[in-house]
Amino acid sequence: MAKPSKTGDRDVLYRVVLAVLAVCVPVSAYFCNFFYTLTKSTAFQLLAQLQGDSTDSGLTADSWSLRELANDVLPSVQSLLGGDGLELPASVAALKPAAVTFAVCFVLAVALSVVLFFFACFSKKKTIPMCLSGAGALAMLAMYIAFRQIAAPFLDGSINLSDFLPSSVVSVLLGGLFTVESFRLSTGYYLMLFLFIAMLLWAGANKLIELGDRPAKPKKAKKATE
Secondary structure (H helix, E strand, O other): OOOOHHHHHHHHHHHHHHHHHHHHHHHHHHOOOEEEEEEEEEEHHHHHHHOOOOOOOOEEEEEHHHHHHHHHHHHHHHHHHHOOOOOHHHHOOOOOOHOOOOOOOHHHHHHHHHHHHHHHHHHOOOOHHHHHHHHHHHHHHHHHHHHHHHHHHHHHHOOOOHHHOOOOOOHHHHOOOOEEEEEEEEHHHHHHHHHHHHHHHHHHHHHHHHHHOOOOOOOOOOOOOO
């Protein structure tokens, strides 16, 4: 009776782990908190102080997943704008290249994870998954750089809430009452980055094991000298 091949078992384990890691990328992207915001409201702080609460600093922390943004925030924004759109100021329009870069890199990272999943299901190759995982990690780093460019104007006060509201005295006053203290990427982003790095290391380690298992080529016998 033939013994089970250790190499075959190892290939199955490699493919299962790679497939699980790959499918976790879009799941993390959609369901995990992706953005973290910390806003400060002088109005809320003043109201709390009038009520006798001197410890309230007016800070509000929120975490947003892409699922929440798509299902809750975007419909609210569309209803606020009345479906007519809004002509954004130059300071906001200048963020378009960084926003496009962020979106393209995000879509690329998710697409690469899908390709990696199918490679894990139907191929034992390790070099191509290594390259795809490395490309995914680079896409995530490019996302981080683009996001830093997007977040900077919110943090330094160049852009405030009133820039996204229909022009009126109320919107200007409302926007001035809120400042963004922190705006950064959160759990979902770092999980995606970790997963791509984990896939790169996993495929690389298995590639090294595969190379080590190959039998050494026999050396050619040297001709005897006369």
